[in-house]
Amino acid sequence: MQSLTASLRVALVTIAVCVVGYTAVSLGVAQAFVAHTANGSLITAADGTIVGSRPIAQKFTDHRYFWPRPSAVDYDGAGAGGSNASPTSTDLTERARSLIALHGATPEKPLPAELAAASGSGLDPHISERAALYQAERVGKARGLSIARIEALVRAHTSAPGGSLTTERVVNVLELNLALDADFR
């Protein structure tokens, strides 16, 4: 009995400090200094509606937009997940075939591998610069713009995620598409 009440007291103290206190302090710091990202990096349109979250991929099928990587959960922002398929699985071969058809890839112009592979979260907001340039021709045609202008826009939006520690430059697909709409409406 003595040991139960002692345990209870320690439980209450640790809950008060580590749940209530710790959460309150981290919440206060985050909301005071980085409220935008702390609330989910939401992007609002001119009319105030939320169009998405910067780090969360959304679905694009229109030829006038760049497309993100495939998603095993159809870009469900409230139920993320990957394919969890073995890299030897024939399911992945089938999915890759449909993506080849979608992007119109050929052996002469092969699809960048990440556009055939789903991310772990199903919400990967990025594609590589190469994978964006790969889509420039399609986007340019659909918008009646020269490929050079589209490629320039892509290059203006890429960044190296880890500076000199990463070799491949990436681009946020949602940001790129917002820039497309803003520049070439």
Next chain:
Amino acid sequence: MDALLLATLIVGGTALLSLPLGRYMTWAMDPTGPAPRRAGLERLFARVAGPLGHEQQGWKQYAIAMLAFNALMFVVSFAFVALQQHLPLNPDAKGAVEASLVFNTVASFTSNTNLQHYSGEVSMSYLSQLLSLMWLQFVSAATGIAALAALARGLAGRPEMGNFLVDLQRATLLVLLPLALIVATLMALGGVPMTLSGAASATTLEGVQQVIARGPVAAFLAIKQLGTNGGGFFGPNCTHPFENPTFWTNGLSMICILLVPMCSVWMFGRIVGRPRHARLVFAVMLVLLFGKIAVAVWFETAPTQAFAALPEVEQVAGNFEGKEMRFGTPYGSGPLWSVLTTCTSNGSVGAMHDSLNPMAGLMPMVGMWLNATFGGVGVGMINMFVYIVVAVFLAGMMVGRTPEYLNRRVEAREMKLAVLTVLAHALFILVGAAVFAATPWGRDTLANWGPHGFSEILYEFSSASANNGSGFEGLGDNTVPWNVATGLVMLLNRYVPILLPLAIAGSLARKRRTAESAGTLGVQDATFGAMLLGTILLVGALTFLPAAVLGPIAEHLLFAQQS
């Protein structure tokens, strides 16, 4: 090659950081000698623990106090998760959680495992996440650190092992809390959400509705990584852009995964008064760690096998399935993280382990089977202690002397307990996997065929028994048989490998000190390091090689044959 550079930076940087922090952790956990600024704090800890707070406990009393507190942790958290639909802080109106899933979840977080048969953003209210799960992430980690402090005191030859409830408060409030506050702040600054608002609803550029789950992620993330817990706020854990938004948060997470397990080794060395012995153990762990990293990175450079027959897809180095672009090359962060998180019994994932190439996917399993390459906070070093006892015994037999460890004779009783500890882990994994592979309990829940299906089952039991928590997540594991079986394995193999080593330490502490002579085996010498490494690999290989051959190795060979 930037993958190995990244590994060296992360592991090396964390090792350097662990030196001062290990000293601090020893000061926090074992205040011997004059500590004037601490006196008030120590009185407070003792007062909170009530009349028992001043008691000095032997190993049995210490173990009983630990079990009593852990039972209370289980009951309190169970109640809050089971009743979440009636409780506040539930902005997205999460409903009731099924009973066997509540059992599994609470067993999982109580045992510092964080195996998740649910998806956080789908099933759990913010109250469940913070009050039940995050609280357990603090106190279950603290339980492990306390247990190691007690073990070390026993081995140092002190008659008593300390006071569990005081140790628990020291570990929670002096070690984990300050670190968590720093890391949660850094994570929030790095872009991780920290809000109590419910999910946001967006209308995408193409006019589709997208619900975007968010929440108090930064706080949860910090302690999940620091306490080798690993449970994700979101289903896909640290692959989720909110739980790991940038290359830099990814690196910080990996540092946090390794940090306290590394500090635990230094704390052990300081309390037993053998810093050179601790350095040797640290070196043996580093060798094992880099071995696993090198193998995982090497095999992950192979392109995705499923695309090999498709000339319309670029055959580039690295398998992108289950990985995010922002962390760099697919053979960089993914396999590195998978090794770090399983060596340390953390279990958070930065890439989907189910989608790793077969031999790269074997390395996380090896990490969980050995479970002592730094290992869980506190308990990893306890597991290593068991291997040390076995190695000391084997070495003693080889040279024909009575084996000794830290000036105490290791005899039949200690050996029985050590072997039992090693065997328990193997039995839980192999018997569990055999039963589920042979019955519809396991077979009907697989996402992949053939050897990879067997790997999914083997991985799940390895993860439960090692208190790791990662998974080959294709497995449809939210069923009553899986929830009950893994729940029991997690609990049993949480406490067996703490109680039996405490018993060994208690038994050694009662023996007379033997005098050191020229013939005494030096547990700080390179020879003993090689002996220890050999023992770990031999025990691991003998026990788990047949299972590994049936799973990942068979899949790799089939895959090599086809290409």
